[in-house]
Amino acid sequence: MIYLDNSATTYPKPPSVSQAVSYAMTHYGSPGRGGHRLAMAGAEAVYDCRCQVAELFACKPNQVVFTANATHGLNIAISSLVGLGDKVVVSGFEHNAVMRPLYGLKAQVTVVGLNLFDWDVTIESFRAAITSDIKAVICTHISNVYGYVLPIQEIGEMCRSHGVPFIVDCAQSAGVLPVSMENWGANFVAMAGHKGLYGPQGTGILLCQDGWKPLLRGGTGSLSKEMDMPVFLPDGLEPGTPNVPGICGLGAGISHLKTIGFDTPYMREEKLIQYAIARLKEREDITLYEGDHQAGVLSMTFAHRDCEDVAEILSREGIATRAGFHCAPLAHESGGTYGTGTLRISPGIYNTMGDIDRFVQALSLAETL
Amino acid sequence: MMICYITFRSITGAQMGERLLNQFGITHVLMRTPAPMTKKGCGYALRLKSRDLDFAVEQFRLNQVPYQRLFGDLGDGIVEDLGV
Numbered sequence: 001m002i003y004l005d006n007s008a009t010t011y012p013k014p015p016s017v018s019q020a021v022s023y024a025m026t027h028y029g030s031p032g033r034g035g036h037r038l039a040m041a042g043a044e045a046v047y048d049c050r051c052q053v054a055e056l057f058a059c060k061p062n063q064v065v066f067t068a069n070a071t072h073g074l075n076i077a078i079s080s081l082v083g084l085g086d087k088v089v090v091s092g093f094e095h096n097a098v099m100r101p102l103y104g105l106k107a108q109v110t111v112v113g114l115n116l117f118d119w120d121v122t123i124e125s126f127r128a129a130i131t132s133d134i135k136a137v138i139c140t141h142i143s144n145v146y147g148y149v150l151p152i153q154e155i156g157e158m159c160r161s162h163g164v165p166f167i168v169d170c171a172q173s174a175g176v177l178p179v180s181m182e183n184w185g186a187n188f189v190a191m192a193g194h195k196g197l198y199g200p201q202g203t204g205i206l207l208c209q210d211g212w213k214p215l216l217r218g219g220t221g222s223l224s225k226e227m228d229m230p231v232f233l234p235d236g237l238e239p240g241t242p243n244v245p246g247i248c249g250l251g252a253g254i255s256h257l258k259t260i261g262f263d264t265p266y267m268r269e270e271k272l273i274q275y276a277i278a279r280l281k282e283r284e285d286i287t288l289y290e291g292d293h294q295a296g297v298l299s300m301t302f303a304h305r306d307c308e309d310v311a312e313i314l315s316r317e318g319i320a321t322r323a324g325f326h327c328a329p330l331a332h333e334s335g336g337t338y339g340t341g342t343l344r345i346s347p348g349i350y351n352t353m354g355d356i357d358r359f360v361q362a363l364s365l366a367e368t369l
Numbered sequence: 370m371m372i373c374y375i376t377f378r379s380i381t382g383a384q385m386g387e388r389l390l391n392q393f394g395i396t397h398v399l400m401r402t403p404a405p406m407t408k409k410g411c412g413y414a415l416r417l418k419s420r421d422l423d424f425a426v427e428q429f430r431l432n433q434v435p436y437q438r439l440f441g442d443l444g445d446g447i448v449e450d451l452g453v
Contacts, residue, residue, distance in 0.1 A: 032380040032413075035401035047384040062381050062435070222379045224410030232435065235379045 002319045002355045006269075006348035007144055007172055007297055009194045009201055011320075013253065020252035021200055024245040031244060032221035032235075042244050049251030050234070053205055056254060056262075057189070058180055065206040065237040066193075066247055070171035071097040072215075073190030073206030076237060077167045078136070080213040081187065082107055086135040089126065091150055092334030093143040096327045098169060102138075113139075114334040117291030119151045130158050136165045136187075141173035145331040145342060146289050147273070147297030149177065156184035165211065171195060174205070175257055176266050176296050181207045188212070196265060196296075198257065198349075199250030202243060208233055216240065265349050269296045272347040272356055279360045285367060289335060289342065299335075299342035302367075307343040310366045317362040321345050372442040373422045373451070375429070376402050376414045382435040383413035389428050395421045405448050406440045414440075 003011045024045060029038030031046045047061070054061045067073040078101045082088055088107045090098060092114035102109050112129045113122035130137060137159050142149050152168055159166040165187040170179050175196025181189045186209070193203030214229045218239035222230050230236045257265070276298055277290050285303040302310055311323035324341045325332055332338040345359065377383035383399055390397045395417060402412040417425060419441065429436050439451035 033411075035413075040399065043380050043384065047381065050381065051388075060433075061385060062379075220379075221411055223412065226409050230378065232378060232382075234381055 002351075002358055004345040004347055004351065004355065004359060005320045005322045006351075007195065007344065007346035008322055009192075010196065010198050010348045012350060013198055013200070013249070014256040016252040016256055017198060017200060017249045021245040021249040024248040028244050028248075030241050033219075033241075045248050045251070046242060046244060049247050049254070052251055052254045057174075057207055058182055059207055062233045063181075063208050065208055065234045066242055067190070067204035067206050068202055068243070069194070069204040070169065070190045070192040071204075073188070073204050074098055074138075074167070074169060075101050076206055076212065076215045077188035077190055077208075078102065078105070078138070079215055080211060081136040081165050081167070083135070087133055089129045089134050089137045090330075091122070091126075091139045093140050093145070093148060093150065093331040094138065094328070095140065095144055095169065095171065095331070096329070097171070098138050098140070099330055107135075110134075111330065111334075113150065116146055116289065116335045117148055117293055119154075119293060123151055123154050126155050127158055130162050130164055132162050132164065134162070134164045136167055138167045138169065140169040140171070141177065141179070142170075142295055142297070143328070143331050143335075144172050144297065145326045145328050145337075145344065146299050146335055147172075147294045147346075148291075149173075149293040149295050151293075152184050152186075156186060160185040172296060175254075175262075176269065181209065193246070193250040193253070197250060198253030200246045200253075203246040203250045205250075206237065208237065212237060214239070260349065266295060268349055268351070269347050272351055272353065273298050275353055276345065276356045276359070279356065280363070283363075286363070289337070297344055297346045299337070299344045301337060301340050301342055305366060307341050310343050310363070313366040314359070314362050317358075317365065319359055319362050321359075371419060372416060373419045374403070374406060374414045374416050374440040374442065374448075375422075375425065376406050376412055376437045376440065377435065378412055378437050379435075380413045382437075383415060385432075386415050386425075386429055386434045386436060389432055389434060390415065390417070390421075390425060393424070393428065395425060397421075397425075403448070405446075406438070406450075412437070 028042030
């Protein structure tokens with residue numbers, strides 16, 4: 001199998017990840033609940049991972065909240081800042097993990113920055129839309145559909161100057177590009193643990209400043225006699241038994257990135273994406289969505305084939321890609337592919353130029369079948 | 370007084386404190402907070418020798434470790450609240 005769907009979840013994981021998961025399942029109890037050896041060992045392992053994350057993203061350990069995925073983190077962030085009918089500004093490339101919670105809140109959503117790969121227009125449209133009555137600005141760091149890297153630093157500065165809270169969706173960028181809640185002036189940064197950080201599925205991280213509110217309520221192992229949720233982190237946002245095996249696997253994934261170098265994934269993915277573009281550019285029947293400010297993802301459409309058809313043929317050839325709307329219809333609307341969807345490839349650290357060659361070769365086959 | 374306790378609302382706070390004590394080679398035990406030291410239910414505490422208490426608290430303050438209260442063990446199950 002040639003796996004080119006790393007934006008959905010990275011595969012394979014480094015062997016150390018499954019080893020860490022297995023070790024946790026056989027050596028650790030429930031952390032932060034009891035005081036016995038197994039419970040304390042579990043707590044130690046979770047805290048080790050919390051510290052790794054804090055070091056990687058330049059924040060304090062207690063600002064690191066473990067979540068089930070980026071969607072979970074975004075729901076916490078959005079429900080903390082946005083009330084029923086509130087005004088919100090988002091980019092034109094948001095995932096349903098942002099749009100559906102806003103829809104559920106009946107938020108008045110202003111969508112800006114609709115021009116793919118165009119920072120000038122994006123920055124100007126955010127500048128025009130951000131006013132002091134906006135309850136939150138929400139922006140993805142990298143579009144999961146097109147790999148478009150948005151100007152987060154600039155948007156963060158605009159938010160800061162108007163005193164408007166800022167939420168960044170780093171589902172696609174964590175582990176690929178530098179992420180800094182402090183430098184961006186963000187209130188919340190949500191990310192997946194199972195994508196660029198190479199942790200197990202079912203893991204995520206939310207970096208938090210003040211202003212959070214609990215999404216779930218329950219036992220935290222702290223202040224048990226009080227019925228209100230703790231007002232401190234991470235307890236206030238981590239009720240219930242945590243996913244210890246997943247968190248340990250996530251720690252192993254981050255350790256692996258540290259070993260190979262944190263800039264390695266971006267450099268490798270960039271090289272492979274550029275190689276794919278070079279190989280496919282001459283194909284008149286394929287439209288490539290590429291430009292400046294792109295990372296990790298290449299989307300394409302076909303003149304004579306539906307994307308799902310092509311993905312199915314590729315799958316039969318042993319090549320995993322992702323076709324359709326990628327849970328981001330807004331992005332497809334902005335990028336002009338709302339009617340067709342796209343076929344997306346997203347290489348990871350284990351892919352090679354040979355994998356891209358095989359993909360290109362199989363695409364030729366798809367055209368002839 | 371031989372033994373003191375520094376209590377924390379959260380295990381994460383206690384672990385932040387523990388790592389700091391480790392850095393300075395201060396002997397301690399991370400444990401569940403004994404019931405007489407907590408009115409609001411479960412928490413965690415660092416147990417250490419009283420001679421190390423002042424230094425530990427100073428370091429916690431310098432490094433923004435969110436501890437809760439200080440207690441002294443007078444023996445026979447009697448604890449003294451030393452405040453914050």
